[in-house]
Amino acid sequence: MSSDVNTTSAAGPEPLGPKDSQWLGEYSQVHMNVFGTPLRVMDHGQGARVWDVDGNEYLDFLGGIAVNSIGYAHPKWVKAVAEQAAKVAHVSNYFATEPQIELAARLVKLAGAPEGSHVYFGNSGAEGNEAALKLAKLYGRTLPGAAPAMGGKPARIIALTNGFHGRTLGALSATWKPAIRKPFGPLVPNIEFVRAGDPFALYEAFSETGVGHYGKGPVAAVIMELIQGEAGVKPLGADYVKKVREMCDINHALLIIDEVQTGIGRTGAWFAFQREDLSGGVTPDMVTFAKGVAGGFPMGGMIAFGEKLSALFTPGSHGSTFAGNPLGAAAALATLDVIEEDGLVANAEERGRQLRDGLMACGNPLYVSTRGRGLLDAVELAHPCAHAVMNWCLERGLIVNAVRADALRFAPPLIVSEKDIDEALAILKAVPGDLPDD
Numbered sequence: 001m002s003s004d005v006n007t008t009s010a011a012g013p014e015p016l017g018p019k020d021s022q023w024l025g026e027y028s029q030v031h032m033n034v035f036g037t038p039l040r041v042m043d044h045g046q047g048a049r050v051w052d053v054d055g056n057e058y059l060d061f062l063g064g065i066a067v068n069s070i071g072y073a074h075p076k077w078v079k080a081v082a083e084q085a086a087k088v089a090h091v092s093n094y095f096a097t098e099p100q101i102e103l104a105a106r107l108v109k110l111a112g113a114p115e116g117s118h119v120y121f122g123n124s125g126a127e128g129n130e131a132a133l134k135l136a137k138l139y140g141r142t143l144p145g146a147a148p149a150m151g152g153k154p155a156r157i158i159a160l161t162n163g164f165h166g167r168t169l170g171a172l173s174a175t176w177k178p179a180i181r182k183p184f185g186p187l188v189p190n191i192e193f194v195r196a197g198d199p200f201a202l203y204e205a206f207s208e209t210g211v212g213h214y215g216k217g218p219v220a221a222v223i224m225e226l227i228q229g230e231a232g233v234k235p236l237g238a239d240y241v242k243k244v245r246e247m248c249d250i251n252h253a254l255l256i257i258d259e260v261q262t263g264i265g266r267t268g269a270w271f272a273f274q275r276e277d278l279s280g281g282v283t284p285d286m287v288t289f290a291k292g293v294a295g296g297f298p299m300g301g302m303i304a305f306g307e308k309l310s311a312l313f314t315p316g317s318h319g320s321t322f323a324g325n326p327l328g329a330a331a332a333l334a335t336l337d338v339i340e341e342d343g344l345v346a347n348a349e350e351r352g353r354q355l356r357d358g359l360m361a362c363g364n365p366l367y368v369s370t371r372g373r374g375l376l377d378a379v380e381l382a383h384p385c386a387h388a389v390m391n392w393c394l395e396r397g398l399i400v401n402a403v404r405a406d407a408l409r410f411a412p413p414l415i416v417s418e419k420d421i422d423e424a425l426a427i428l429k430a431v432p433g434d435l436p437d438d
């Protein structure tokens with residue numbers, strides 16, 4: 001991944017410095033090699049910028065993969081985390097804390113979830129989805145076709161091709177990419193994939209539900225992202241999402257929307273499903289969240305819409321030692337405060353438009369088309385040279401992500417300014433058209 005980052009060119013790029021080289025050598029001695037060799041060893045950040053151990057500065061248009069929503073070291077976040085750390089950092093779930101109670105209420109409100117909706121906290125996106133899948137399984141048992149006494153079959157869960165829901169065994173079972181899923185099979189049974197964006201494929205999957213010994217079990221839930229982030233920032237399309245909701249309703253199946261990447265203001269709405277142009281105005285039964293929610297603190301979870309669904313989880317159904325950790329909750333509350341007070345949801349919308357328009361107007365023929373909403377965006381490249389482009393930009397002080405060989409992903413902090421976008425565009429405009437393919 002980074003064998004070619006240590007190159008220089010006449011344009012004055014920043015090479016991999018001596019401290020970076022030394023630390024990266026030590027990194028590979030002691031870390032499981034699941035991420036390849038990291039690009040740089042980072043030391044500290046401020047706002048939308050981050051510095052490596054050699055003192056090189058980078059404008060960060062990946063934002064820790066959509067995590068650093070209010071940038072690095074935001075003073076309100078630092079203060080909130082420091083104060084909470086000095087008060088109480090952890091209590092176990094035999095006890096509760098004010099921040100977690102406040103945060104749960106706040107998230108239900110931001111999601112516009114109905115009265116009686118409840119939150120489950122975990123520590124990552126995968127854990128948010130594990131909770132959603134487990135709740136869907138409990139729901140599936142309540143469906144008539146799943147009743148064993150009537151010759152029923154276990155309920156199924158439907159996921160989409162190119163979807164990504166995490167690396168734990170449950171979430172992985174609903175994650176499409178065969179290269180990362182297949183080596184770990186057999187995984188959770190009764191999870192099926194249908195072609196993303198194809199309503200007939202979903203119709204067929206639903207119609208396989210049979211009675212008695214015929215056909216398969218009923219469908220408990222459909223799980224999907226509204227913009228498939230890891231697949232290259234691909235919106236599913238509002239018309240399709242609306243049809244999915246209709247089919248779920250007809251078949252008494254739940255709709256789980258994975259907003260781990262799209263949530264918490266990133267797409268120019270608090271949640272992507274609140275954007276008519278992404279969801280067609282549908283309401284999910286569950287929403288999962290993580291990445292951006294706590295501004296860099298590991299935190300995730302799930303919101304179950306409505307009293308009845310929420311009540312399927314009872315004491316012992318699920319849990320985690322760190323779930324609802326007060327330090328994470330305080331970090332999340334500070335993050336939400338800053339997003340609200342500084343109008344960052346609207347900023348995401350405006351700056352995202354500036355970025356996409358700027359890419360198309362910059363005159364570099366490498367950029368074919370853009371996609372995304374708010375500050376979750378991608379640009380399609382004329383040839384599959386994304387890794388070379390990423391390295392070229394990195395050496396000139398801009399972090400972008402080679403999400404696919406033929407596309408770059410952008411997920412900068414929601415605090416980016418008009419000037420930051422202009423600065424990134426100036427670098428992106430200068431990317432040579434003849435960089436080597438991946």
Ligand SMILES: *Cc1c(COP(=O)(O)O)cnc(C)c1O
Nearest residue numbers: 124125126164165166229260261
């Ligand atoms: C990142 C991501 C996950 C997994 O989150 P982790 O915190 O890495 O477990 C799940 N779903 C989507 C859509 C994601 O982008």
